[in-house]
Amino acid sequence: MKNMTEVSERITRFHLGKEFAAQEILGCHKENDEYVFRVWAPHAQKIWLTGDFNDWSKSLEMTRNSEGIWSITTDLPQEDQLYKYLVKQADGTEIMKIDPFAIQLEARPGNAAVIRDFPQKKWHDGGWIGRNKRSNHFARPINIYEVHLSSWKRHEDGALYSLKELQKELIPYVKQQGFNYIEFLPLTAHPLDASWGYQTIGYYALERTYGTPEELQDFVEACHNENIGVITDWVPGHFCKNDDALAYYDGTPTFEYSESWRAENKGWGVLNFDLGKPEVQSFLLSSALFWLELYHIDGLRVDAVSNILYRDYDRAPGEWTPDKFGGNRNLEGIEFLQKLNRTIKGCHPESLMIAEESSAQVKITGRIEDGGLGFDFKWNMGWMNDILRFYEMDPLFRKFNFNLATFPFMYRMSENFVLPLSHDEVVHGKKSLMDKMFGSREDQFDQLRNLYTLQMTYPGKKLLFMGSEFGQYIEWRYAEGLDWDELSDELNQKMQLFDKKLNELYLNQPSLWQLEQKEDSVVIIDADNKDESVLSFIRQGKIRHDFLIVILNFTPVERKDFHIGVPYKGTYEEIFNTARSEYGGTWTKPKQKFETKDSPFKDLNYQIHVDLPGFSAMIIKPVDIHIKRRRK
Structure with a gap:
C-alpha cells in the first residue's frame, strides 16, 4: 500500500511533468481489500465512479483535491468488472469518459475500462536482454518485418488470429525468413480498425481485439528467445477525438492545446496533444516507459514527428501563427521530443528510438547537446520516395532520371537512417510494391528482386511491410489477411525464397552493417x-x-x-x-x-x-x- 506522503509527492511530480510512472498513481489500483480510483480533470464540476458494481449509477461521487485530481476509495468493485467516469464538465454537461490510465478496455464496441492489476510475469528472456544491453545497435544488423497484427493472417471465417496463435505461426515465419525484428503498427487501444491503430484512445491499454496483456508479454518473451526484437509504433502527436475518450476531458482543453487551430489535426481528423503542458508530458512519458517495461518492448517508432515539430504542418497560409521567434517551429514539441529521448535513454539506453519524419529542417538523430532530438534512427523518406518513383518508370526513361537512384548517397550521412518500404506505400491506391514495378509479370518480379537488393545493400537499417516478401500483387487490406493463396504460384514461392536468402546474406555479411555511421x-x-x-x-x-x-x-x-x-x-x-x-x-x-x-x-x-x-x-x-x- 502506498502511503499518502508518497502519493502526494508523485502527484506533485505529475503536475511538474516529472512523473514517469503515472499509471502507478492515477487510474485504478487495489490497496488491501479496497480499490482506489484517481483521475485528472481540473475543471470538472463533479465526477462519479460508475460501473458494473453500482449499476452505472451516481452512487459513488469522487472528491477533488486542490490540484484537480479526483479520487475515491471503495470496496464495491471486483476484479474484471467494468467502469467509467461520469464527468460533469465545466459547462455542466454530463458525459461518460474512459479512464486514461486503464491497462485494459472491454471488447468493442464498448470501451469501458476493466478492473485488473498489472500482470506480474516471471520473465525468461534474460539472454536476449543481456545481449541487447551489451551490443551497439548502430553497428549490428537490423532487419524489420512490419506487421499489422490483425491482418497478417485470418481464419477462414474472417476471425482474427489471437496473440497465442500468432506466437505459434508469426514468430517461426519471421525467423525462417531471416528478419530479426518485428515492428507492430500501434498496439494501443483504438475504436476503429480503419485507423490501423493510429487514432488511439488508450495510451496504456493493449487493443482488446489483439489479446490480453499477459498474452503480449508471452509473445514478446517468445520473440526474444528466438533472438527476434519487438518494436511498436507509438503516437504522441495526436489522439482520437471521440467524446468519451480523452477529448476535452473536463469540458475544457485538458490534453489538447487551448488554441483551437493547434488542437485540431485536420489531416487525421484527430486532436493534438499540448506537449508543453507538464501533466501531458507526465502522461505520455509514462506511457512510453510503460510499454518498454511491462512488455519488454525493445523500441518505439514515434509516428508523425513532423506534426509535432512544425506549427504550420498540414496548414494553409493564415491558418497558423508563428512561434515567438517568428518561425514555424513548435518549440514545445521539440522540447518534448528531446525530453522523451533523454528520459528513455536515461532509463533504458539499449532501447531503439525511431522517428517517422519527412522534413530536413531539424536534426532528428543528432545529439540533444548539439540541438538534435536524440532519436537513434529516422525513416529515410527521401530515399523511399525517390527509389519508388525510379522503379515505377519505364526503363527507357531511367537514364534521364538516374539521379533518383544516386542522389540519396549524397545525404546518407546526414542522419542515422532506416530504409522503409512500409505499409504507407502499399495502400490507398498506391499499389503493392509488386504492382508498382514496370512491365510484364516476369519483369515485375525481376525488378522487385533488384529493388530489395538495393535496399539491403544500401547503408541503413531495413524495414519491409508484411506480404511484400512474397510479392503480394494486391494492395494491403486492413480488414483481411494477406493473400497467402498467392504462394500456390511458383513465382511467388521463388520470391519468398529469394527474400529469405537475401535476408540471410544481410545478416551474415558484416560489411553491410558494421560501419554505417562512417563515411x-x-x-x-x-x-x-x-x-x-x-x-x-x-x-x-x-x-x-x-x-x-x-x-x-x-x-x-x-x-x-x-x-x-x-x-x-x-x-x-x-x-x-x-x-x-x-x-x-x-x-x-x-x-x-x-x-x-x-x-x-x-x-x-x-x-x-x-x-x-x-x-x-x-x-x-x-x-x-x-x-x-x-x-x-
Whole structure:
C-alpha cells in the first residue's frame, strides 16, 4: 500500500511533468481489500465512479483535491468488472469518459475500462536482454518485418488470429525468413480498425481485439528467445477525438492545446496533444516507459514527428501563427521530443528510438547537446520516395532520371537512417510494391528482386511491410489477411525464397552493417553510367579485405563483358545474383569467377569483366586479393 506522503509527492511530480510512472498513481489500483480510483480533470464540476458494481449509477461521487485530481476509495468493485467516469464538465454537461490510465478496455464496441492489476510475469528472456544491453545497435544488423497484427493472417471465417496463435505461426515465419525484428503498427487501444491503430484512445491499454496483456508479454518473451526484437509504433502527436475518450476531458482543453487551430489535426481528423503542458508530458512519458517495461518492448517508432515539430504542418497560409521567434517551429514539441529521448535513454539506453519524419529542417538523430532530438534512427523518406518513383518508370526513361537512384548517397550521412518500404506505400491506391514495378509479370518480379537488393545493400537499417516478401500483387487490406493463396504460384514461392536468402546474406555479411555511421562504409565505383543505367558501389567492413561489390542493372538489357572497377588485384566471385532461376529469373549459367585486369577504372586501379543479366542485381566478393600493407 502506498502511503499518502508518497502519493502526494508523485502527484506533485505529475503536475511538474516529472512523473514517469503515472499509471502507478492515477487510474485504478487495489490497496488491501479496497480499490482506489484517481483521475485528472481540473475543471470538472463533479465526477462519479460508475460501473458494473453500482449499476452505472451516481452512487459513488469522487472528491477533488486542490490540484484537480479526483479520487475515491471503495470496496464495491471486483476484479474484471467494468467502469467509467461520469464527468460533469465545466459547462455542466454530463458525459461518460474512459479512464486514461486503464491497462485494459472491454471488447468493442464498448470501451469501458476493466478492473485488473498489472500482470506480474516471471520473465525468461534474460539472454536476449543481456545481449541487447551489451551490443551497439548502430553497428549490428537490423532487419524489420512490419506487421499489422490483425491482418497478417485470418481464419477462414474472417476471425482474427489471437496473440497465442500468432506466437505459434508469426514468430517461426519471421525467423525462417531471416528478419530479426518485428515492428507492430500501434498496439494501443483504438475504436476503429480503419485507423490501423493510429487514432488511439488508450495510451496504456493493449487493443482488446489483439489479446490480453499477459498474452503480449508471452509473445514478446517468445520473440526474444528466438533472438527476434519487438518494436511498436507509438503516437504522441495526436489522439482520437471521440467524446468519451480523452477529448476535452473536463469540458475544457485538458490534453489538447487551448488554441483551437493547434488542437485540431485536420489531416487525421484527430486532436493534438499540448506537449508543453507538464501533466501531458507526465502522461505520455509514462506511457512510453510503460510499454518498454511491462512488455519488454525493445523500441518505439514515434509516428508523425513532423506534426509535432512544425506549427504550420498540414496548414494553409493564415491558418497558423508563428512561434515567438517568428518561425514555424513548435518549440514545445521539440522540447518534448528531446525530453522523451533523454528520459528513455536515461532509463533504458539499449532501447531503439525511431522517428517517422519527412522534413530536413531539424536534426532528428543528432545529439540533444548539439540541438538534435536524440532519436537513434529516422525513416529515410527521401530515399523511399525517390527509389519508388525510379522503379515505377519505364526503363527507357531511367537514364534521364538516374539521379533518383544516386542522389540519396549524397545525404546518407546526414542522419542515422532506416530504409522503409512500409505499409504507407502499399495502400490507398498506391499499389503493392509488386504492382508498382514496370512491365510484364516476369519483369515485375525481376525488378522487385533488384529493388530489395538495393535496399539491403544500401547503408541503413531495413524495414519491409508484411506480404511484400512474397510479392503480394494486391494492395494491403486492413480488414483481411494477406493473400497467402498467392504462394500456390511458383513465382511467388521463388520470391519468398529469394527474400529469405537475401535476408540471410544481410545478416551474415558484416560489411553491410558494421560501419554505417562512417563515411568510408561506401565507395562509389560508378554512379555516372546513365546511358546503360547501371549503378555500382562497394560496401566496406571493418577489415580491409571484407567488402562486397554491388552492381545493379536497371534495364532489361543484358550487359556482356561489362567492365567494373575493383580496389585490389586478385580473384573475385559472384555470391548473389537476383536473375537466377531458383529466384524466378531465367539465368542458369554457373556462378562467375573473375580475375582482375591491370587497367584502371575511374578511381580504382583494377577492373573485372562481368556478364550482367537484364534487371539483375549482382553481389561480388573477393576470394584471394593482394592488399599492400599501409605505411605507418
